[in-house]
Amino acid sequence: MSPSAIPAVEARNITKRFGATTALADAGIVIAEGETHALVGRNGAGKSTLVSILTGLQRPDTGEVRFAGQLAPPLADRDGWRRQVACVYQKSTIIPTLSVAENLFLNRQSAGGPINWRSLRSRANELLDQYGVAVDAGRMAGDLDVEQRQLLEIARALSFGARFIILDEPTAQLDGPAIERLFDRMRALREQGVTMMFISHHLEEVYRVCQSVTVFRDARHVLTSAVDDLPHDELVAAMTGEAAAGYQARARTTSTAAPTVLTAEKLTMAGRFQEVDLTVRAGEIVGIAGSGSSGKVGLAEALVGLRVPDSGTVTVNGTRTRPGDVASALRAGLGFVPQDRHKEGFVPLLSIGENATMPIAHKLGRFGAVSPSRRRARAEKMIEDLAIKTTGPAQPVQDLSGGNAQKVVMARALADDPTALVVIDPTAGVDVRAKQALLGAVEDAAERGAGAVLVSDELDDLRICDRVVVMFHGRIVKEVPRGWADAELVAVMEGVDAR
Numbered sequence: 001m002s003p004s005a006i007p008a009v010e011a012r013n014i015t016k017r018f019g020a021t022t023a024l025a026d027a028g029i030v031i032a033e034g035e036t037h038a039l040v041g042r043n044g045a046g047k048s049t050l051v052s053i054l055t056g057l058q059r060p061d062t063g064e065v066r067f068a069g070q071l072a073p074p075l076a077d078r079d080g081w082r083r084q085v086a087c088v089y090q091k092s093t094i095i096p097t098l099s100v101a102e103n104l105f106l107n108r109q110s111a112g113g114p115i116n117w118r119s120l121r122s123r124a125n126e127l128l129d130q131y132g133v134a135v136d137a138g139r140m141a142g143d144l145d146v147e148q149r150q151l152l153e154i155a156r157a158l159s160f161g162a163r164f165i166i167l168d169e170p171t172a173q174l175d176g177p178a179i180e181r182l183f184d185r186m187r188a189l190r191e192q193g194v195t196m197m198f199i200s201h202h203l204e205e206v207y208r209v210c211q212s213v214t215v216f217r218d219a220r221h222v223l224t225s226a227v228d229d230l231p232h233d234e235l236v237a238a239m240t241g242e243a244a245a246g247y248q249a250r251a252r253t254t255s256t257a258a259p260t261v262l263t264a265e266k267l268t269m270a271g272r273f274q275e276v277d278l279t280v281r282a283g284e285i286v287g288i289a290g291s292g293s294s295g296k297v298g299l300a301e302a303l304v305g306l307r308v309p310d311s312g313t314v315t316v317n318g319t320r321t322r323p324g325d326v327a328s329a330l331r332a333g334l335g336f337v338p339q340d341r342h343k344e345g346f347v348p349l350l351s352i353g354e355n356a357t358m359p360i361a362h363k364l365g366r367f368g369a370v371s372p373s374r375r376r377a378r379a380e381k382m383i384e385d386l387a388i389k390t391t392g393p394a395q396p397v398q399d400l401s402g403g404n405a406q407k408v409v410m411a412r413a414l415a416d417d418p419t420a421l422v423v424i425d426p427t428a429g430v431d432v433r434a435k436q437a438l439l440g441a442v443e444d445a446a447e448r449g450a451g452a453v454l455v456s457d458e459l460d461d462l463r464i465c466d467r468v469v470v471m472f473h474g475r476i477v478k479e480v481p482r483g484w485a486d487a488e489l490v491a492v493m494e495g496v497d498a499r
Contacts, residue, residue, distance in 0.1 A: 006069040008033040008195040009054070009085075009164055014063035016049050021391075023049040027221040028063065029197075029214045031164075036186060036196045038206040038227070041216035041239055042431040044389055044401045047199055050216070051166055054197075056081035067164065079160075086157030090169040090402070090429055091342045094149045096142030100124060103141050104156050131155045132185065147178040151185065164195045169402075171205060172429040177291065183209050201431050203235060215239055236432070249464040250443050258282040261451040262334070262420040264303060267312035272298035273474040276312070280420065280451040285442060287465035288455045289493050294471035297339055300424050300455045304336045305329045306344075316420050330359060335418030335450075337409055339425050345409035346397045353379035353393035356411040382411040387437050403434030410441050421445055421452040427461055439464055459486055 009031040016024040024046045031037040041047050052058040054065060056075050065072040073080030094103050101124035102109065109115045124137035133151040135144065144152065150170055157165055167186075171179045186196060186209055198210055206213055207227055215222040215238040222238050223230075262280040267273065273295035280286050290296045301307040303314055308324035315321070316332035329336070338344035346355045353375050357364060364378065365371040379393035386407040390400060397408050406426065413421065423442060427435040442452055443464055454465055462468050468480045470492040478492050 005032065007031055007066075008035075008068060009197070010064075010066040010069075011050065011054060012063055012066075014050065014053060014060045014065075016053065016058065016060050022219050024053075024060070025219045026063075027216060027219065029221070030224070031195060031197060032212070033068075033195055034190060034193050035211045036190055036198055036209055038198045038200065038210040038213040039216065040200065040203065040206060040213060040235070041222075042403075042433055044404070045216040045239075046219045047216055048168075048401065051087060051168060051199070054166065055085055055087050082160040082162060084162055085164045085166065086160065086162040087166040087168060088150060088153045088157060088170060090172055092146075092149050092153065094141045094144070094152060096140070098141055099137065100128075100135055100139050100141055100144070100152060101137040103152060104128075104137070104159060106156075127155055127159055131158060132188065147174055147181065150174075150182065154185070154189075158189075158194070163193060164197070165189075166197045166199070168199045169201070169429045170198075171200065171202060172425075179205075201429060203232060206235075207232070217241060239431070249439075250447075252283075252443070252446065252466070254281065254284045254466050256281070258284065261317055262303070262422075262453065263313075263315045264299075265313050265315075267299065267302060267309050267314065269295075269298060269302060269307060269309045271474075272307075273302075273471070276471075276476060278303075278453075278469065278476075280453055282419065282449045282451050283446050284467075285446050285452045285454055285465045287462040287468035288453060288471060289457075289462060289468050289489060290471035291493060294493070295474040296455050296471045297424060299471070300422050300453060301338075303329070303453065304334060304422050306338070330416075333416075333419040335359075335413035335416065335421045335445075337413045337421075337423040337426055339428075339455075341402075341406055341409050346405065346412070348398035349396055351379075351394045351396055352383065352388065352390055352400075352408050355397050355408050356382050357415055358412055359416045378415070382408075382415070386411055386441060387433075403430035406430050406434065407437060410438055414441060414445060417448070417450075418445070419450050421450050422455075423452060424455045425457065426454070427456070427458055435460075459489065462489070 007030045012028045014024050014027050027046060029039060039047055053060050059075055067084045101121045104124045104127060105120060109120055121137045128135055128137060133155050135148050135152065170182060174182060200206060210227050213227050213230060214224045217239060258281040260279055261282050264276055264278040267276040276299055288296045298307055302309045305321060305324055305326040305328060313320055316329055316334045319332040321332055322328040356379050357375050361370050364374040376393050383390060388407045389404050397405055426438045439461060442454060446452055454461060456462055466482050469476050470478045470480065480489055
C-alpha cells in the first residue's frame with residue numbers, strides 16, 4: 001500500500017470494557033484495499049470483540065472505525081453496516097428450514113407485495129453463478145454441507161454490496177480438499193477487489209492465503225507485518241509471548257492384556273460407513289483419520305448414539321448400547337466431545353457449572369435437587385484442571401472464548417470419570433494453549449485407565465494416539481502404529497495407499 005492510499009478498513013485506538021474486564025485496550029487494525037489480512041491471537045486476545053465492533057454489533061468505549069476513509073455508520077443503521085462489511089462466522093447463520101434462495105434474500109424477498117418465487121429463485125441462481133457457488137437455489141439449506149453453507153454465506157454477504165468480508169475460522173470444520181476450494185474462492189474474490197480479514201488458529205493457512213497479519217495479545221495490538229517478512233517462530237512468539245513449542249505427546253505404553261472398554265462390530269450405515277470393526281482397550285488412545293467423505297465423524301457419532309446405524313453393535317464396558325440412544329452409552333460409562341460445540345456441546349445461557357456437571361447432576365444432591373455448593377465445588381475443580389479462563393463457575397458459557405468454551409465441553413465429557421471416551425475434532429478453532437490443555441486432558445484420561453477414540457483432521461492431535469485407523473470411503477483401510485510420518489498418514493487418508 002502506498003503512503004497516500006486510503007485503507008479499506010481502519011479501527012484505531014479501540015478500547016472496550018465489559019464491567020471490570022478490558023476486552024480491548026487501545027488496539028486496532030488497518031487493512032489495505034484488496035488485501036487478505038490475517039488477525040491472529042490466542043483465545044481471549046480480543047479478536048471476537050474487534051469483530052463485533054467492525055460489524056457494528058458493539059460500540060467501542062473509545063476509538064473509531066472508518067471504511068474507505070469515511071466514519072462507520074451509526075449502530076442503528078444496520079443497512080449501512082451491511083453495505084460496508086459482512087462476517088462469515090464459525091457458527092453458521094444459515095437458517096436450515098428455509099431454501100437457499102430464501103436465505104440469500106432474507107427480508108429482501110420482494111420490493112413489496114407478494115413474493116414472486118420464480119423470480120426469487122432466478123435472482124438467487126444468478127447470484128450463485130456470479131460467485132461460483134454450485135448449489136441449486138431451490139434446495140433446502142439444511143441439506144447443504146458445511147462447505148456449501150460457508151459459500152452461501154459469502155454470496156449473501158456480497159449481495160448487500162459489501163466489499164469487505166470477515167472470515168472467522170472458516171476452515172475449522174472443513175477437510176483438506178474443501179479448504180483448498182475455499183482458498184481458491186478467496187483468491188478469486190481478491191482478484192475482484194474484495195478485501196478480507198481472515199481469522200484462524202492455523203498459522204500455516206495465514207502464510208498460504210494472506211498478505212499481511214496483525215497479532216493481538218491480552219487485549220492489545222502487538223504487531224502488524226507483511227506475512228513474507230515474519231518467520232513462523234516470531235509470529236508464534238508474538239501471539240504467546242514466548243517461543244514456539246508444539247504439543248509434545250507423552251511417552252506411554254499400552255498392554256494387549258488390558259480389558260476392552262469399547263467395541264464396534266460390523267457397524268454399517270448406508271452412505272457413511274460399512275462393516276466397521278473397532279476395538280479400544282483401557283489406557284489406549286485410538287485415532288480415526290480420513291477425509292471429509294471417509295465416514296469418520298459419522299462412525300464416531302454412531303458409537304455414542306447420535307446416529308442410528310443400519311446394522312452392527314456397539315459395546316461399552318461389556319454392555320451393548322441401544323442404537324441411537326446417547327443416554328444408554330453414557331450410562332454404560334462413555335464420555336463424549338461432539339464435533340459442533342455450539343450445536344451439541346453446551347447450553348449457551350447456562351453457566352459453566354451447570355454445563356460441566358450435567359452428567360453428574362443426580363450425584364450432587366438428594367431427592368432430585370442439586371446442591372449449589374457441591375456443584376460449585378466440582379465446577380471449580382474442573383476450571384482448575386483445564387485452566388478455563390473465567391470469572392467463575394457462574395459465568396454463562398456463551399460469554400467465553402472459543403477455546404475456553406471447548407474446555408467446558410471437555411470437562412462435561414470427563415465429569416463422571418468415563419472408562420471410554422469419544423472425542424471429535426477437540427482442537428478445532430482453539431489456540432495453542434487451549435490445544436495443550438485439551439489434548440492433555442485426553443492423555444490424562446488414558447493414564448487413569450480410560451480408552452479413548454480421537455477423531456481429527458489435525459495431524460498434531462493424532463500424535464498422541466497409540467495407533468491411528470484410517471478410513472476411506474466408509475471403510476477402515478489401514479491401521480498405522482504410533483511414530484508415523486506425516487507423508488505416510490496423509491497418503492493413506494487421501495486414498496493413495498487405499499488398495
